[in-house]
């Protein structure tokens with residue numbers, strides 16, 4: 001990856017990922033960045049959500065429209081584009097499943113969405129959980145399934161973390177599919 005670029009305004013050489021020119025202070029043209037790079041975070045599955053949030057709020061205030069009232073049209077436009085890129089990256093990193101997909105993509109693993117999921121035992125398990133969650137009749141029953149799901153989600157996340165460490169991306173992907181099913185059932189229960 002390119003590590004430097006020239007400021008579009010003053011032409012000084014600056015870092016490729018720099019948001020603002022160190023020489024003239026002008027906001028830079030948005031470049032295509034991995035969501036982790038948007039926040040200068042290590043490309044790892046485990047993420048400190050507090051740090052992510054802090055960085056998000058810092059970028060938000062840096063890009064706040066009030067700061068560009070007297071700026072050129074270009075800068076105004078760039079600040080809008082940056083804002084939507086930052087919002088999108090924040091959404092991706094804040095969600096386990098989309099963060100996993102972003103990391104798989106970065107690792108060079110091709111995700112084929114059309115490929116059907118073959119693990120019959122997992123599908124059966126999901127189906128059973130789905131049926132259970134749809135036939136919930138009492139609050140206590142619902143709580144029971146929710147805590148059951150919570151344990152399963154935690155277990156899957158632990159597995160995914162381990163698979164990432166071992167660079168077993170196919171296994172990461174399979175676990176990610178299971179995780180997204182579990183999370184959907186959990187959300188539908190609420």
Ligand SMILES: [Zn+2]
Nearest residue numbers: 007010021024
């Ligand atoms: Zn500059």
